Amino acid sequence: MTTQRVTVFGGTGFLGRRLVERLARAGCAVIVAARHDGEIAVPDASGTIVFRRTDVRDADDVAAALDGADAAVNAVSLYVERHGLSFEAIHVDAAARIARQAAEAGLRLVHVSGIGVDTRSDSAYVRARAAGENAVRQTHPDAVVVRPSVLFGPDDAFSSSLRMLARLPVVPLFGRGETRLQPVHVDDVAEAMARILERGITGATFELGGSGVHRYRDLVRAALDAAGRHPPRVPVPFALWRALSALLAVLPSPPLTRDQVILLETDNIVGEQAQTFAALGIEPRDLLRFLTQGR
Numbered sequence: 001m002t003t004q005r006v007t008v009f010g011g012t013g014f015l016g017r018r019l020v021e022r023l024a025r026a027g028c029a030v031i032v033a034a035r036h037d038g039e040i041a042v043p044d045a046s047g048t049i050v051f052r053r054t055d056v057r058d059a060d061d062v063a064a065a066l067d068g069a070d071a072a073v074n075a076v077s078l079y080v081e082r083h084g085l086s087f088e089a090i091h092v093d094a095a096a097r098i099a100r101q102a103a104e105a106g107l108r109l110v111h112v113s114g115i116g117v118d119t120r121s122d123s124a125y126v127r128a129r130a131a132g133e134n135a136v137r138q139t140h141p142d143a144v145v146v147r148p149s150v151l152f153g154p155d156d157a158f159s160s161s162l163r164m165l166a167r168l169p170v171v172p173l174f175g176r177g178e179t180r181l182q183p184v185h186v187d188d189v190a191e192a193m194a195r196i197l198e199r200g201i202t203g204a205t206f207e208l209g210g211s212g213v214h215r216y217r218d219l220v221r222a223a224l225d226a227a228g229r230h231p232p233r234v235p236v237p238f239a240l241w242r243a244l245s246a247l248l249a250v251l252p253s254p255p256l257t258r259d260q261v262i263l264l265e266t267d268n269i270v271g272e273q274a275q276t277f278a279a280l281g282i283e284p285r286d287l288l289r290f291l292t293q294g295r
C-alpha cells in the first residue's frame with residue numbers, strides 16, 4: 001500500500017461512502033469531506049475515519065480537508081441545479097479548485113467523472129462534467145480520471161426505478177428502449193478506485209462499466225420478470241420525455257430531469273480503446289444478476 005492518508009470529497013455519497021469503507025478496512029486514515037456529517041461505521045476497519053465539514057466551493061475548506069493527506073479523491077456530485085448551486089460551480093470550478101490545491105500540495109488525485117462526457121452535449125450536466133475533466137487535467141496532469149457508467153447497488157436510484165416500473169399498469173419506455181447501457185456495481189467502482197490509489201497509478205483515464213451491455217428495454221423486462229408481473233410496455237418518444245421533464249423541473253426534487261432524459265438517448269458504454277477493470281484485475285458484476293438475485 002502506497003497511500004496511507006486519503007481525503008475523500010463526497011465521502012458520504014453513494015459511491016464515496018463505499019470507497020471510504022474500503023480504504024478504512026485496508027488500514028488507511030480517511031478524511032471524509034462533505035457539507036453534512038454522514039454515518040459511516042466500518043466494524044472491522046483497521047484504519048480510521050474522520051469527518052471534516054467541507055464545502056468544495058470554499059478554498060479554505062478545501063485546504064483544511066487536504067491538510068495532512070497523501071492523496072485526494074473527488075467524488076462530489078450535483079445532479080440537479082437548485083438552491084443557487086450550479087453545475088459550473090461544482091463540476092468545473094470546484095473540481096479545478098480541488099485539483100489545483102492537490103497539485104500544489106503534491107498530492108495524488110482521483111477525479112470521478114462519468115462515461116459519455118461531451119463538451120457539445122445538449123445536457124448542461126454532461127457539458128459541465130466534460131469541462132471539469134479538462135480543467136482537472138490541465139491543473140493536475142497526474143490526476144487519474146475515473147468514468148463510471150450508471151451505478152447500481154443496494155438502494156441505488158437506477159435499479160430501484162426499474163423495480164418500481166413493475167407496479168405500473170403500463171410501462172412507458174424511453175424511446176423504443178434501444179439505448180445500450182452498461183451499469184456497474186458501486187462496490188466494483190470503489191474497489192477499482194482503491195486499487196488505483198494503492199498501486200500509485202497516475203495520469204490515466206479509466207472507463208468502468210459492468211460485465212454486461214444491455215438495451216434499456218431488456219433491463220426493464222428483467223425487472224418485470226423478477227417481480228413476476230408483465231404489464232404492457234409502450235414506446236414513448238424522447239421529445240415527449242423532454243417535455244415532461246421540463247414540466248417536472250418546477251418540483252423541488254424532480255423525479256426525472258432533462259439531463260437524465262438526454263443521458264438515456266445515447267448509448268452509455270465503455271469505449272473500445274478505454275482502459276477499464278481488466279487493467280486492475282477486477283471482474284465486474286452484472287446488473288441482470290443483481291435484478292434477479294439481489295447481488
Ligand SMILES: NC(=O)c1ccc[n+]([C@@H]2O[C@H](COP(=O)([O-])OP(=O)(O)OC[C@H]3O[C@@H](n4cnc5c(N)ncnc54)[C@H](OP(=O)(O)O)[C@@H]3O)[C@@H](O)[C@H]2O)c1
Nearest residue numbers: 010012013014015034035036055056076077112114150151
Ligand atoms: N450515481 C451514478 O449512477 C453515477 C454514474 C456515473 C458517475 N457518477 C459520478 O460518481 C460520483 C459520485 O456520485 P454519487 O452518485 O455517489 O453522488 P451522491 O450520492 O449524490 O453524493 C454526492 C456527495 O457529494 C457531496 N457534496 C455535494 N455538494 C457538495 C459541496 N458543495 N461540498 C462538499 N461536498 C458536496 C455530498 O455530501 P453533502 O451533500 O453532505 O455535501 C455527497 O457526499 C460523481 O462524480 C458522479 O457524477 C455517478
